[in-house]
Amino acid sequence: MSTSRGSNVRKRPQKHQNRTAFKNDLHDTSHKTKFLNSLEVTGVCARCKDIIEWKIKYKKYKPLTAPRKCVTCEQKTVKYAYHLMCTQCAKDKQICAKCCKPVESTVADVVEDSQNADLKEMLKDLPERKRRTILRHINKQEDGQQKVTPEIMAKLEKMLSETGVDDDFNFSDEDDDFPESDDQSI
Ligand SMILES: [Zn+2]
Ligand SMILES: [Zn+2]
Structure with a gap:
């Protein structure tokens, strides 16, 4: 790589480099972490899936202690943390159980x-x-x-x-501002 820009070019190698990717179960072999790692995030859109998986990976996921009220059928049928809607309602309406927007296929x-x-x-x-x-x-x-x-x-x-050249498509890429932490209280 060649660069002629300014002086903010690192001249020495990075002192500490992670040799392996972050692992949430390296020092924590609890059942909870094991269970969460095995949890398959379903019923949500790709973006919400990313968010929830991110929470699991970095141990920010707080499972529900009791079912929550679904915003649609108003029954206590929401079993998953961060979901606003129960699995059935989300499925019937074909929308994301978390952000309630239409689910796009992956x-x-x-x-x-x-x-x-x-x-x-x-x-x-x-x-x-x-x-x-x-x-x-x-x-x-x-x-x-x-x-x-x-x-x-x-x-x-x-x-x-x-590929390799910056794309000139006129689509804003709303996927780039992630992760966010707006719903910690749920
Ligand atoms: Zn419902
Ligand atoms: Zn969503």
Whole structure:
């Protein structure tokens, strides 16, 4: 890497470097941590899933001690921390149990469904951020159906050819300001 910018270029190697990724069960082998690590986060949108998994990983997840009242059916049926809605209501309305916005399929779902081997290969080579952009296109069909149109394939090809260059797509990337800590009190 070559750079000619200013003097804030590190000249010595980093003194302390983590050799392994952060592990929440390195010093904590409690049942609670084990249980949370095995917990599969479902019924929420991709963004809320990220948030909840982040909380689990960094031990900020506080499980519910008793079921909470669902904002839709008003029964005490909410079993998961940070969810506002019970699993059934979220499923019926096809919205996220946490942020209550429509749930979009994940990249994996769409790729599975489309059975499009080319698409699978192409998405594999894209950085995560661009993959999400493509996914947003796939989810944004006028008829509400999720499908991979020729236009999307063309965009995807363009993206692949530009990988490494900053993308010039006109989509704000709302996924970048994460993590947030707005709902600690729940
Ligand atoms: Zn409910
Ligand atoms: Zn959500």
